[in-house]
Amino acid sequence: xxxxxxxxxxxxxxxxxxxxxxxxxxxxxxxxxxxxxxxxxxxxxxxxxxxxxxxxxxxxxxxxxxxxxxxxxxxxxxxxxxxxxxxxxxxxxxxxxxxxxxxxxxxxxxxxxxxxxxxxxxxxxxxxxxxxxxxxxxxxxxxxxxxxxxxxxxxxxxxxxxxxxxxxxxxxxxxxxxxxxxxxxxxxxxxxxxxxxxxxxxxxxxxxxxxxxxxxxxxxxxxxxxxxxxxxxxxxxxxxxxxxxxxxxx
Numbered sequence: 231x232x233x234x235x236x237x238x239x240x241x242x243x244x245x246x247x248x249x250x251x252x253x254x255x256x257x258x259x260x261x262x263x264x265x266x267x268x269x270x271x272x273x274x275x276x277x278x279x280x281x282x283x284x285x286x287x288x289x290x291x292x293x294x295x296x297x298x299x300x301x302x303x304x305x306x307x308x309x310x311x312x313x314x315x316x317x318x319x320x321x322x323x324x325x326x327x328x329x330x331x332x333x334x335x336x337x338x339x340x341x342x343x344x345x346x347x348x349x350x351x352x353x354x355x356x357x358x359x360x361x362x363x364x365x366x367x368x369x370x371x372x373x374x375x376x377x378x379x380x381x382x383x384x385x386x387x388x389x390x391x392x393x394x395x396x397x398x399x400x401x402x403x404x405x406x407x408x409x410x411x412x413x414x415x416x417x418x419x420x421x422x423x424x425x426x427x428x429x430x431x432x433x434x435x436x437x438x439x440x441x442x443x444x445x446x447x448x449x450x451x452x453x454x455x456x457x458x459x460x461x462x463x464x465x466x467x468x469x470x471x472x473x474x475x476x477x478x479x480x
Contacts, residue, residue: 262309292320297323306332348407349381372455421448
């Protein structure tokens with residue numbers, strides 16, 4: 231059994247998921263053109279399993295050995311990541327952007343399945359390895375950022391780093407996991423974000439267990455994926471993130 235399969239099996243046991251995994255749907259998810267209303271997007275729609283067996287929808291961009299997982303904001307769909315996913319793919323990254331469990335195109339859960347957003351992150355990282363990536367950075371925005379933080383202690387064998395865009399530690403039990411994170415981490419936030427203000431970013435920097443940690447705190451009040459996509463300082467923020475990614479995937 232490979233090391234990634236071992237991680238998934240161990241996490242399944244920890245989650246206490248006793249429900250037999252349902253088969254993956256035969257028909258793939260809608261393309262980004264149909265689901266997100268955005269044309270000319272070069273991606274491949276697919277299904278994969280979270281670490282506890284839950285079926286999730288995703289879109290794959292680019293190819294190669296340098297991978298980036300993109301976990302979405304609380305709306306749950308990967309659609310909001312498309313502009314940044316395009317940038318990453320153009321820079322040679324292999325990207326997997328997914329829909330949170332029971333959100334977007336991901337199927338409805340049974341009553342016996344758990345809301346474990348950290349399991350979604352672990353499954354996405356494992357899937358990206360299966361698709362050919364050998365070095366994977368796991369990133370998320372808002373609830374996705376909290377999900378990435380919550381999964382952090384379980385990612386040592388699956389990821390080379392974590393990027394948190396405005397993840398609120400109070401979500402997904404992330405605050406409990408933060409001190410146990412040892413992977414390199416980039417914390418991205420905005421000074422006056424009403425959900426994750428400067429104090430949140432500083433709390434993360436003070437409490438995360440990582441020795442390699444960096445803070446990018448931008449002015450204004452942008453939240454999550456907006457920081458690298460739609461703000462006046464988005465280009466500068468993207469440049470910082472891309473430089474950090476290159477350093478942690480080469």
